[in-house]
Amino acid sequence: DAGITQSPRHKVTETGTPVTLRCHQTENHRYMYWYRQDPGHGLRLIHYSYGVKDTDKGEVSDGYSVSRSKTEDFLLTLESATSSQTSVYFCAISEPGLAGVKVDTQYFGPGTRLTVL
């Protein structure tokens, strides 16, 4: 299994509080991603990083910010958590692809269940 850890694994917080989720990898992969998983939606991309200090928005980025100061760490921050951000959050990593494909297989961390009351 790819060396990807997420912390915390579970968190309950209150509306309006800041929350930071951490993803740590030991694979030295270039790309890192944050997804959220909600019933009926599959996984949706929040933000991704293509290198240290290089990040970009995904499909559902509103209300989230990210930072990547080291290759191995990718942080997801909810500045002021809302109940709509109750979800399971997954981190993933990948390397560049071959033959014109930008990104190769993504490997996922174990997920963080976040509940915002």
Add this chain to the structure above:
Amino acid sequence: AQTVTQSQPEMSVQEAETVTLSCTYDTSESDYYLFWYKQPPSRQMILVIRQEAYKQQNATENRFSVNFQKAAKSFSLKISDSQLGDAAMYFCACNTPLVFGKGTRLSVIA
């Protein structure tokens, strides 16, 4: 924008039988990969199989194989000799970036 559609929210199969999960996709990329991921109750996302779109040969991994029809933008997963441990949510996905279908819940009946 890329889209991935899984038209079967739930499927069931008898143990030791074969089942096929359907997936269609749309992408403007000329080169891309397609994936099937499995998510058991543990919630871990596990890669089942990967197909490079530039390869005509269908990918296989032990009991898992795909039927990749590039012109039709179809990418189905066949599970042979189904086992109880195959029960899970299965997600089809296409990159880049990785876009997921909404999943198919597979039950395996003993």
